[in-house]
Amino acid sequence: MSGTGFEFATATRILYGAGRLAEAPEAVKALGGHRVLLVTGRDATRAAPLREGLERLGLGTVLLPVAGEPTVDRVREGTALALAERCDAVVAFGGGSALDAGKAIAALATHGGEPLDFLEVVGRGQALTSPALPFVAIPTTAGTGSEVTRNAVLGVPEAQVKASLRGPHLLPRLALVDPSLLEGAPPGVLAASGLDALSQLIEPLLSVRANPLTDALAREGIRRSARSLRRAVLDTPDAAAREDLALASLLGGLCLANSGLGAVHGFAAPVGGMFEAPHGAVCAALLPATLEVNLRALRSRAPAHPSLARFQELAQLLTGQASARAEEGIAWVRELCAALSVPGLGHYGLTEADVPRLVSKARVASSMKANPLPLTEEELTEIALRSR
Structure with missing residues (x-):
């Protein structure tokens, strides 16, 4: 846990609430752009009303659909398109893939260079020092929290890994x-994205970089996710459930951007690079075993660690029971994953023979740095095998 000092950074402005999409065109125009690169998911039809609203205000639009999770090549293409079309603002409307692609393009369009110059782990890791084009993030799923984070996750197929562009200039203006x-x-979609959001609330609460501000946000988000996620997936989600899921995702993004994550996401990045696997579903598959191994490691190697008490608090938040023990919280997570039919990583092609290579990649992932304590190779291997 962090000591007396911490930093908290987020989007310049956050608009939250049902029906607020109608405010987007005026808000985009207020940022001063005249020609907008509109980044969407595979199906751009849902963005048609937004595009029409922008054009009614006299803003030109250039459409860029992003099919699947964004790659370095797709971001190169998008950046070239933005420059060729003289776009001076970027709006991303879609899931985390569209948001991350838009974020990266907005930064690279002003900075010059190419994605691998700035990418962590497999790139050159240079800093992004120039302000990005004005960027607006409008999520249509409730999972990644990318609308308030300062990184963009890109796939690098030739290295079979996902890695981040990172820096304060990636934070959206809105x-x-x-x-x-x-x-x-x-x-x-609700299940995978909702479990991703839940993991992005749990890991910052347990993180070595946790701070009082992210703690408060994580607690609120965990309560909302715990009371609404199962109901939203297994029944027809009502407006209250949708609000809980959207807010839990937003709060998770605020938390991960300022307190980091942990081993779940340390594994998720290489899994996503090695296999065609949706990020949220991967995080869901990893969450129960990762919590169990972390709890056991803390008890055996760091019995005075403050994260131990947080495991008990997590159980209380998830179950709603003031007397809940850490193991009951983990059991609650495992039962939720079973109820929502979360497949193991073997469903996406992970075999026992792949595990050593996966562990090797996970060890150097940036998310591992915030795990409650460093895990051994044996512990990481156990997580991977038990998540299959």
């Missing part, structure tokens, strides 16, 4: 979160 955009989302 994050607009409208829970009504979750209406009609398929149950599988």
Whole structure:
């Protein structure tokens, strides 16, 4: 846990609430741009009303659909398109993939260079020092929290890994979160994205970089996710459930951007690079075993560690029981994953023979640095095997 000092950084402005999408065109125009690169997911039709609203205000739009999770090559193409079309603002409307692609393009369009110059782990890791194009993030799923984070996760297929561009200039100028955009989302999408959001609330609460501000946000987000996620996936989600999920995702993004994550996301980045696997579903598959191994490691090697008490608090937040023990919280997570039919990593192609290579990649992932304590190779191997 952090000591007396900490930093908290987020989007310049956050708009939250049902129906707020209607405010997006005026908000984009107020940022001063005249020609907008509109980044969407694979299906751009949902963004049609937003595009029409921008054009009614006299803003030109250039469409860039991003099919699947963003890669270095797709970001190169998007940056070239933004420059060729003389775009002076970027709006991303979609899931985390669209948001991360838009974020990266907005930064690279002003900075020059190419993604591998700035990418962590497999790139040159140079700092992004120039302000980005004005960037607006509008999530249509409730999972990644990318609308308020200062990194963009990109796939590098040739290295079979995902890695981040990172820096304060990646923070959006505006994050607009409208829970009504979750209406009609398929149950599988709600499950995967919702469990991603939950893991992005749990890991910052346990993180070695946790601070009082992110602690408060994580507690609120965990309560909301715990009371609404199962109901939203297994029944028809009502407006209250959609609000809980959207806000839990937003709070998770605020937490991870300022307190870091842990071993779940340390594994998720290489898994996503090695296999065609949705990020949220990967995090869900990893969460129960990662919590169990971390708890055992803390008890055996660091019995005075402050994260131990937080495991008990986590159990109380998840179960709603003031007397809940750490193991009961982990059991609650495992039962939730079972109820939501979360597949193991073997579903995406991970075999026992892949585990040593996965562990080797996970050890150097940036998210591992915030795990409650460094895990041994044996412990990491156990997590990978038990998550299959």
